[in-house]
Amino acid sequence: MARNKYDVDEELETPFNVKHIIRLMKYVKPYKSKIIITVILMFVASIANLLGPYLTKIAIDSEIPKKNVKGLILLSVIFVLTLLVNAVCQKWRIREMTNVGQSIILNIRRDIFTHIQKLPFSYFDSRPHGKILVRVVNYVNSLSDLLSNGIVNLLTDLFSLLVILVFMFIVDARLTLICMIGLPLLAIAIMTIKTTQRKRWQAVSRKSSNMNAYIHENIAGIKVTQSFVREEVNAGIFRNLSNAYRSAWMSAQRVSMLLWPTVEMISIMGTAAVYLIGVSWIGESITVGALIAFTSYISRFWAPISNLGNFYNQIINAMAYMERIFETIDEKLIVENLPGATEMPVIEGDVEFKNVSFKYEEDGNLILENMSFKVNKGDTIALVGPTGAGKTTTINLLSRFYDISGGQVLIDGIDIRTVTLESLRKQMGVMLQDTFIFSGTIMDNIRYGKLDATDEEVMEAAKAVKAHDFIIKLKDGYYTQVNERGSRLSVGQRQLISFARALLANPKILILDEATSSIDTETEMALQEGLERLLKGRTSFVIAHRLSTIKNSTRIMYIDNRGIVEQGTHDELIAKKGAYWKLYTAQFKFLEAAV
Template structure:
């Protein structure tokens, strides 16, 4: 399957749409009471702040010339009250909107994580995990400031502009018209910059995603890097990827900074023009207090314009992230319950493959070619064959990690596409070739297969697979803490823990993919005794390259080039001296030579 790499930019599958903003607002709706309350508070704060220049005009044009001390004191008290009110309103906004913003971020991240858990394996096969991680963490975090402050500030600033213009018109309609001269020019500049800013923000999000993917890949493969002394070569790759990220960031910031000088120059130009005309008109139609108050409102008029431009820049960047976030949320869940899916009752373990054909969506090569077989409940089926023959694909289709391209997979006569995933998978125990140990203690790692299991049940499962002896010899026994992927344990120990996890669930169908590949011969012999007891009475599918471990299987299927070319018991296949005979004897000769 084609796989996007750390040095390949991801192409968005859908064009930009302002509907993303509407979807983002849908996350805000549950907090509309807090938003409305904060908006009202901020409007009060805006009015309080905007009274300042008007109070100064009254003091200079009326109270001071008339030596009205009492009136001046009243104006000062009102001015002081507006400062107190504005400060309290600001505190309320910070507290409330920080809470709302973080709640929305949490909800978006939760939705992404829940959706990721439903996506099929094919999604993870086609992209580096670092590029998925950056969407869940970095991109969602980038929305925090927009949600905590941006929306309320935008509404408050828009309200402030209308109030300020109202004060300006009330004070001097003529000067107000002069002040508005720069607005058409500013609108043209914003329109020209919009497309460039979106393009550069998308480029930066691509490079940021690539950088995160390379870091994640490098950390995961650190042992291989050091084993092959690849540190210098990897450092050079990192410098290249990091340099590209830096370059695109500089380009994006450069386009962002083009807006601020435009606003600043326009504002200075209009203020200078107002001063020029206003000073010439003093004594005729304009008083000194009027001019001072009007200039005060001009600066206050341009402040929200600057704030809105900053919000616009934040929004452009957030839109680049929103496109990625919602693209992930819109990723189709191909492996899902059908509308009329039903829960399968307790199964016996009868499995059928009927003319199953499978290939990946973007490939023409058929992985399985019209595979058919019938397995009775309680049988142990061993799948053998060369790497890439289709063995793991068979068990992936049985577990419905992928859907068949054509044909049917039946369990107890039920087409597994017609039953709910939970009811099917809860009756299966799967130990995949890639053993995964979660961070935590060994007890919880084994309990992962059955969350309500008692400690006694966990220990019994560990004993059955011969994991108990090495666990009790660890420093804290079953309470020993292991880090992510269990790197402090040997590969064989990790496989035994994973095997105990699968068996604890007491599945009706047990799937083992190379379950004993990393276990030493002595442990394997002991494990085989436990397996013989545990496999009895349940349907089992075992993939093994070490053919000595599957001699007791009910039936052995030899897979090659996506087809079953031989099947039968060990003795039957040895007698016909076909592919299995060649595989077994070659392994036997190799062991004998050692």
Template sequence: MARNTYDVDESLEQEFNWGHYRRLAGYIKPYKKPISKILATIILANIAGMAGPYFTKIAIDDLIPAGNVQQLLGLGGIFILSLVLIGGCMRYRIYAITEVGQDILKDMRYDIFAHLQRLPFAYFDNRPHGKILIRVVNYINTLSDLLSNGLINLISDLFNVVITLGFMLLIDVRLTLYSMALLPVLFGLVLFIKKRQRIAFQILSNKQSNLNAYIHESISGIKITQSFAREQVNYDIFNEVSEEYRTSWMKAVKIQFLMWPGVLNISVLTTCLIYFVGIRQIGVSVSTGTLIAFIGYINNFWNPVINIGNFYNSLITATAYLERIFETLDEVPSIQDAPDAYELPPVKGAVDFENVTFRYEEGKDILHKVNFHIEPGQSIALVGPTGAGKTTVINLLSRFYDINEGSVKIDGHDVRDVTLGSLRSQMGVMLQDTFIFSGTILENIRYGKLDATEEEVIAAAKVVRAHDFIQHLKDGYHTVVEERGSTLSAGQRQLLSFARALLADPKILILDEATASIDTRTEELLQEGLQKLLKDRTSFIIAHRLSTIKNSSRIFYVAGGNIAEAGTHEELMAQKGLYHHLYQSQYDLLQAV
């Protein structure tokens, strides 16, 4: 049985790539100044924290035996001040680290979203949208703890370990060596866990991605699901995908949680060893105050080591998600500006296809050596059988795909030589599946011309016959519509799309089945508006309803990867060829109805 796209695990990167963390450091670099302040605060707090055990040693070995109450109270006062200092530093650190970490996440999220805007249609055609969405939201959110606390705390803990070792060596070198006797066991544990944990979280990220993709697909297709009463089947599929995620989660956390108890047990065993050695040496080479202070420093030593172990856990976990994030950022747009691309000047609308050949996959040409010239202001209708390449023609003109051979020119400018922004800003594309964004009617019409006034929006809507239904909505042009315009009919959405295109005033207009969802009565009312929309601009019209294209300047019948017939409606009807047969078939069908 073929696997669905949501159930296909993405490939795993087997080698640990430190380059991901060098790239992550690039996001941290702009925040060097606030991070330096945080580090200075941490260092100050750590130094203050180191005084406690040393004060204890002085009190037990010197001040208490001597009965020096005054100095003992003074030492206690200094210790209390150190605790207040530590508390103030911690309060500042927590707030500042969180702010910096969230700023870094915002930068990463912006970069990946901006990059997705530049990727070609093919990237989105080949991937479930849920798997793309999870990288922008969930995977980046997973890095929150690593960036908000982990990296800064790592530096703090490393500094803490070094300072503590310095104090320990100052007090007793032999006990310090005993304290580090079990460190090789810790390193062995880290090496044992490292690879297993990373692979486990890679598998977990795959299953999480699969689950997110299926949920997204199910929500998008809920109307079809309910129409075919397929709910139970979808429940079963969801349970299967969800169970795979649960199983992979349990395996991953079982490995992850080996680190913390492992380090904790090693630290307890080390403390026991110091007690055993120290008690036997009390009165010989170790004083009581020295032993108590040393135990305090042992805790100061192993607490940051435990924290470093937890950070290492977060690091390995984050690696699985960083790989996916940077994989997306490394996706090279197949359609992008050439290094020497220039701005396309305002165009008149002449279009030339010169020996254009295009294929989606090797060996299967969709278009083969297509040639035509269109004068500015002409309207060109593209007709022909499904899959003949009609939509491909307009996709190549808009440079949503690049041709394999030949050239596509607008006013003599090859579309590959100009910037994408300057090219597409002078084109208007209207599709059969009109997309309406969440927001007001006014904002949707204004989408292609953000500086348009409300009066200009209303004028455009009146031309395309959208004004009548808009003014009957609850709040008129300020009525809020849901995502995809689900509260509007298909015909109303297309009328809004016409208004949006008219307001943007493109020099080249593309209508891909743009009137398919409009009823015949509305289409008759729209014809006058359409003529105004098409006036003085080059237009390409794809329509299976041939009555809508009879007045086009020329009609291209696309078949066999080329322009099989070209001419006006009257010329093609007189030829009694492919177009005549298609038109006659539609006419006979309408007569039969």
């Protein structure tokens, strides 16, 4: 059985390399001043923290034998001050770096969301929306700890390690060299598990994506699920996806956790060697205070090394998510502003397709081939024909949701590829068959296309499309809260609201794709009155399977076989008794039979 998209692992199209880290650092750069201040303070805190063992050595070897109470009090005061300095610096680090880390996360999430909004429809058609969502939310969140603490901790731990080594060499150089014997072993262990660890976390990334994709799909289709009593079956699918994620996560953790016991084992072995050798040297070449201080430094020596190991784990884990994030940001825009694109002047409404050809993929079949037609401003053009013939493709090319493969699309004599997308689309109103209602009030939904519209303008648009009557009957009228996708409204009501939204924007060119497909006959008759007034003087393109709604169009174009088969007014095409006549007659007979 063919597998669904949600349980198919996404393969990375580009391998990870150090450029990803460099690229991540570009997001860090704007906050370098705060990071530098924090690092300096952490250096101060590290030195203050490392003075403790040395003060202990002085107390044991010098002040206590001399019974110097004042000296001990002074050392105690200095020790307390080091603790206070360390506490103040740590508080600064937590506050500032949390703020910096979350600001960087905000910028990354903004960039990926902004880019996603510009991607072509084909990007969203080719993958589950849950897999897109997980990149914007979960994957970006997974970088939070790395950015908030990891970078500063890395610099601080490296500095602390250097300072510790200095103190250790001051106390006893021989014991320091003995302690460092374990470092080559640690390096070998890190290099051994590196590749396996990265692959395991990539698997976690894929399984998380699959699970989120299915959750999103299941919630979106919950009505169908309950209608067909699929709850148990879907729960079984979710268990399998959830178990796959759990197994991948446990497998990744097992590898990641190998580093910590490795560091601990080498640390214990080094400490034991220092004790064995150091104790035998007491009284000969080392004092008791020096040995106590040195053993205290040993634990502090391995602490930053362990932290560096944890940072390494963070980097390896974050790689799996950074790869996906940057892969999405690098997704090529099929349609974008060309270099030197200018603002589209105020549209008058003349439209021309000049030898337009189009195919969705470079090596795919032509959907349209050498299509040519002219439309004068104010005309209403109806597009009819069989499913898949290219009607919706034609209006998508006019809105430049796709770029043509050949020819030209001109508005007022201007090639639409030479103007910016924003300046073109903001003068066009589009209402698609698949209407989308956002969560919020009805007023907000109608105002979506023109945010500065007054309440009166919103109501006028609703009245024009005959939506006002049903809106005022709702409990809170225009301020009625509608759920996501408008689930509290009927399909017809959602289409009327969507229509009002398109008309409120006062577009110079209006596109209606099956705009009245879900409106009942009585509402349709009322809507036609408003349409006739609103379409007057406005260039409009209408796609409709219900042919009764387009009889009064300026021109009807029958599209099939990659182009226009015939065109003319309703009466002209009926008189021809061609493709349109057959379609109209068949639909008329069907309606008679239904009655």
